[in-house]
Amino acid sequence: MISEAGLSGGFEVPVLGAQAAFRALLAALSEPGTIVPLTDMAEPPAPLGAAAGTILATLADHDAAVFLDERLRVKDVADWIAFHTGAPLTADAALASFAVLSAPGTVPLAAFAEGSHDYPDRSTTVIVQVPALGGETAVRLTGPGIKTAREIALPVASGWLAEWRANHARFPLGVDVVFVAGETLLGLPRTTRIGGI
Amino acid sequence: MSEAGFDGGTAAIRYNFAYLDEQTKRSIRRAILKAVAIPGYQVPFASREMPMPFGWGTGGVQVTASVLGPDDVLKVIDQGADDTTNAVAIRGFFARTAGIATTTRTAEATIIQTRHRIPEEPLRAGQILVYQVPIPEPLRFLEPRETETRRLHALNEYGLLYVKLYEDIAKHGHVATTYAYPVLVAGRYIMDPSPIPKFDNPKMDMSPALQLFGAGRERRIYAVPPYTPVRSLDFEDHPFRVQEFTEPCGLCGSRGVYLDEVVLDDRGGRLFMCSDTDHCEAVRAGKGAAAEASW
């Protein structure tokens, strides 16, 4: 039986909500490190955040399996994803098209699908929930989508930066990361190099 | 066999916003995001039959339909012109199926779908340029098999292409590729920029706009994110060079733009004029205004 929380909380107007959210994601991954606002939010049940739910409602479906970390793997969330996206849930990080992590590092980036040399696109997009975009670690981003360099603060510990560097070094393989907080998101495609300041 | 008769169904045909169904849009959107994350790599996607023929911009149309929202302003050009038949047809398609605003002004557009040209006016951040692509594989004419070319991309093995360019130089003294001139994107993937004249290649390099490429029949989407290095292949002793026109545009007087050659008569009379009609009109309007102001 699908719970009440699983049934409610989709986009108000699905066609337009998904379009707007896609454009926000496209902007976020095209201009890594910029904070992009979402306008039309889905309302998933906690502990899945609104922005993460909005991304899943926009992109996940029966062809795109979703992985949730342990804290997010609760019935209301599973029901909501099943009802609003039809996407299968997978417990195997390496089979996921999309993964949602309740915090940076709950599952190492290396656990997810990195694609193959023939098909580097067959990789996981990892959505990481954080309390706010900004915070702990000042970094300097370079790479495609960034004119010269972009200096921002990332809400991650330095250990995660090592994980990211390993991910970047695998290019063209690797995962792409979207940090989400409240009604905002920030993208890090695998092409982005993170340096210290 | 047809007892049901012919009264039902067909009258009530309805289409979604921007024609494509949401499931198709989702799969195309996923492909676009992957394309942005792996610049120059051709992402396979489940291209659909569109209500226009394959080869006539179905890839570009599917990309545009998946990106487009109600607040967008769309410009469509073919050969640089807004008023060529195919551009008119595609612009009309989106005006009808998505009810969005259209424009011929490059600066006013948020999304520009193009076949064979990049507008003369530099694009700005936030704009999206969608290219219609017939053959996305830059190695296709050297190796027709997808199974082979995929391997060459995977191995970063592009020697074949350099050999071909070098053979041109040996034979003609020049690289004999004048359009769809291959480029290296962000230092990794070699990409076909679609059949734009090589004149336009430098505009792709570090462009503030997002560039998306859609090949419908060949089922590939690829991208160049904003501010991404795009280098036309060349050799130290034979650097890449673009076409140069000796005359200015016969209508607006612009130099340093791409010109169409229009045959005027059968005695060799011809007129060179801007291929980018919006640019040509803007320059002429500006001159008119300047002339008026000086009165």
Next chain:
Amino acid sequence: MYVAVKGGETAIANAHRLLAHERRGDPELPALTAGQIDAQLTLAVDRVMAEGSLYDRELAAVAIRQARGDMIEAIFLVRAYRTTLLRFGATLPVDTARMAVQRRISATHKDLPGGQLLGPTFDYTHRLLDPGAGDAAEAPAEADADGSVVGRAIDALGGEGLIEPDSAAAADAPGDLTREPLSFPADRPLRLQALARGDEGFLLVLAYSTQRGYARTHPFAGEIRMGDVEIEIDMPELGFAVSIGAIRLTECQMVNQFRGAGDVPAQFTRGYGLAFGHSERKAMAMALVDRALRADEFGEDRVAPAQDEEFVLSHADNVQATGFVEHLKLPHYVDFQAELELVRRLRREHAARASAATSEAAE
């Protein structure tokens, strides 16, 4: 001032008006109805359904009328509509052994249970033009149109182990080339999908080439059958499958050259063709090409076009092919200008070299 010829919306609208006018033809003659097309140009409707990948006689007839009888245009219209349709589910595999046959012939046996049933065929007609054909016709003999269910001829060979068994259904649902981009190598279900919607003319010619020695497979027409099969869909709410109607199909099973050596007993191999409607030429050609494409399975050298999976599957679709061939009529003058500029430059350089050589020789 000279203004380049412009297409423009008016030109397009006028062209479409003219098209509508030409489509209607002589207004003194009654307009053709889609119902007439369905009833009297049955095989045209069948082909549009088969290559349009949509079993709907009404839409196919409408498309043929709209396309002025241009079959590829009609197929294209159906495909472009089909792709917008919602999918409610998938039917169970059809069981052609339970087909109510209108026609069934086997070239491998003189007679067989159920008999040879010619059905509505052009075979053995003398191809003499007959202006009266299509006017009033006698009612068919009752026994010839009863659509009785008869087993498949080829199954008798299977019983003796003389022919390879039908390949077992894969554990996973078959791929769907209309939903996922085709990648190579493609498995047999995907290949058969591509062939089923592939261009009849293309498959016909490839099939012909195998008979002429470009990947000869020694085919016998084990059985060709045409008739109606029930289509069923699983109803999870009910816990069983229900029939949602019947569709007409043509199936061809080719019996091909045997394999087996050493420890493996000799056994015939199969090629399979299936198409919507009465599409016999298509089903037979498909079966020959299917068999040729199985070269790797049987350790045959891939040397001929019909065995080349990437070549066949990449070029079988006539909607794709016609689009790309016909796109050459779109303006290409920007690229042509680029080529003109280069050829002029090469000619100038050539002339300069030639005149330099002449003056050198003169000195």
